[in-house]
Amino acid sequence: MPSPSLGLELLERLGELADLGHAGQLMAWDQQVMMPAEGAAARGEALATISRLHHDRLVDPQLGALLQRDAEAEPLIVRAVRRDHEVARRVPGELTAEMSRAGSDGYGAWLRARESNDFAVFEPALRRNIDLARQYAACFPEAAHPYDPLLDRFEPGTTTEQVSALFERLRAGLVPLLSQIAMQPVHQSLQGDLPVAAQREIGLEIAHAMGFDASGWRLDDAVHPFASSPAIGDVRVTSRFDDESLTGLFALMHEIGHGLYERGVDPQLGRTTLGSGVSLGVHESQSRLWENLVGRSPEFWTHWLPRMRERFPLTLRDIELDAFIRAINVVRPTLIRVEADEVTYSLHVILRFELELALIDGSLDPGDLPAAWAAKMKQFLGIEVPDDLRGVLQDIHWSEGIIGYFPTYAIGNVLAAQLWRVAQADLPDLDAELTRGELGSLRAWLREKVHRHGRLLTPPELIEQAVGGPLDPEPMLEHLRAKYGALYAL
Numbered sequence: 001m002p003s004p005s006l007g008l009e010l011l012e013r014l015g016e017l018a019d020l021g022h023a024g025q026l027m028a029w030d031q032q033v034m035m036p037a038e039g040a041a042a043r044g045e046a047l048a049t050i051s052r053l054h055h056d057r058l059v060d061p062q063l064g065a066l067l068q069r070d071a072e073a074e075p076l077i078v079r080a081v082r083r084d085h086e087v088a089r090r091v092p093g094e095l096t097a098e099m100s101r102a103g104s105d106g107y108g109a110w111l112r113a114r115e116s117n118d119f120a121v122f123e124p125a126l127r128r129n130i131d132l133a134r135q136y137a138a139c140f141p142e143a144a145h146p147y148d149p150l151l152d153r154f155e156p157g158t159t160t161e162q163v164s165a166l167f168e169r170l171r172a173g174l175v176p177l178l179s180q181i182a183m184q185p186v187h188q189s190l191q192g193d194l195p196v197a198a199q200r201e202i203g204l205e206i207a208h209a210m211g212f213d214a215s216g217w218r219l220d221d222a223v224h225p226f227a228s229s230p231a232i233g234d235v236r237v238t239s240r241f242d243d244e245s246l247t248g249l250f251a252l253m254h255e256i257g258h259g260l261y262e263r264g265v266d267p268q269l270g271r272t273t274l275g276s277g278v279s280l281g282v283h284e285s286q287s288r289l290w291e292n293l294v295g296r297s298p299e300f301w302t303h304w305l306p307r308m309r310e311r312f313p314l315t316l317r318d319i320e321l322d323a324f325i326r327a328i329n330v331v332r333p334t335l336i337r338v339e340a341d342e343v344t345y346s347l348h349v350i351l352r353f354e355l356e357l358a359l360i361d362g363s364l365d366p367g368d369l370p371a372a373w374a375a376k377m378k379q380f381l382g383i384e385v386p387d388d389l390r391g392v393l394q395d396i397h398w399s400e401g402i403i404g405y406f407p408t409y410a411i412g413n414v415l416a417a418q419l420w421r422v423a424q425a426d427l428p429d430l431d432a433e434l435t436r437g438e439l440g441s442l443r444a445w446l447r448e449k450v451h452r453h454g455r456l457l458t459p460p461e462l463i464e465q466a467v468g469g470p471l472d473p474e475p476m477l478e479h480l481r482a483k484y485g486a487l488y489a490l
């Protein structure tokens with residue numbers, strides 16, 4: 001924790017960096033939630049300026065000197081900031097600017113390609129983004145694999161080799177489970193009228209039970225749900241409901257899970273650059289744990305289903321707990337990642353990871369991407385890709401030059417199951433508490449194990465400390481085999 005022994009000059013610099021990050025987050029939140037459309041161009045400029053100022057301050061040699069001087073005072077804080085400082089210094093400013101331009105051009109090309117459902121329209125922009133990602137990777141010549149520095153932007157300390165090995169085991173478990181399920185009769189998902197207003201009301205009740213409180217949180221509408229946290233006491237979550245499914249309700253639990261992480265960081269790390277979640281994978285473990293391991297369990301719905309029946313008398317009045325649980329846990333190979341279930345989701349991610357690796361190491365030409373995509377969809381999920389829109393053009397990430405991000409989604413699923421296993425051992429009454437709608441001891445446990453550390457520990461250190469070992473796909477595979485083995489009578 002920061003102590004007076006950390007020099008005031010360094011503390012002031014960390015404070016400025018945190019404030020610039022705060023401003024950028026707030027402007028980005030506003031852009032998606034409040035801003036009228038015509039504000040977009042000016043907002044783009046303003047965000048670019050904030051990000052340039054942040055970068056300039058971070059690479060300032062004066063900061064490096066202060067880190068040197070105060071190295072002994074707060075070794076963990078200094079270590080984390082020095083790492084940010086050194087990574088930022090490696091990448092030339094022109095390359096960063098070019099990546100940012102190529103990302104926004106790429107986004108435009110992607111939108112046009114989606115309109116005409118034609119990958120060829122997007123291909124030149126993708127080629128440029130891949131080329132720039134390779135140039136970025138080349139700034140870290142000591143890396144064992146050119147994908148390592150790209151992955152490191154989102155999951156610091158985890159290597160390509162480790163992710164490849166993890167995903168190999170995960171895939172080897174998921175593909176046979178999926179083919180067993182696919183041989184069973186298809187379960188029906190929820191059908192009928194589920195009014196948005198009632199979903200919002202019960203969503204807010206669930207959010208409160210999870211830890212949402214009006215003094216430190218906001219909930220607003222946005223086209224794509226997300227969570228953002230300009231400060232530890234200022235957590236902003238967005239949601240979107242539709243009146244034919246409960247997707248929005250699960251998305252809300254997901255985003256509250258992200259918010260709880262940010263809200264649970266030790267306040268002493270506030271106004272430093274360490275007062276937020278440590279990596280995207282660890283973040284996703286929090287959202288997935290609440291969305292899937294809590295939110296799709298019979299224990300949780302033992303408490304909440306009676307309340308759902310009251311809210312949705314037309315559709316849910318007569319539904320039994322078993323039928324409801326089957327309906328919210330339908331497994332089916334589908335084309336679209338963001339609509340995928342607990343079993344197939346990680347396969348969508350592994351597919352993208354393998355394609356990214358091949359694009360970065362040069363073994364796959366961007367022009368051959370749609371064919372490579374289709375071949376892997378057939379291999380992993382057993383389905384044909386009808387067109388580019390439902391294939392290679394479905395995700396925004398590559399259009400903006402974001403490569404190395406996808407693996408964190410599956411890392412989150414894996415880690416969520418590992419944490420869940422330890423939580424169940426540490427909290428023997430957890431299942432009983434869930435059936436009574438009590439979520440407080442789980443939240444406190446997560447805060448203690450994960451949230452409070454902010455960015456003080458590295459992700460591998462945090463994982464080791466929380467679950468007693470490195471990332472391991474076995475708890476997730478066991479959870480899925482047990483759960484879906486029972487649901488589908490395998």
Ligand code: ZN
Nearest residue numbers: 254258284287
């Ligand atoms: Zn998420």
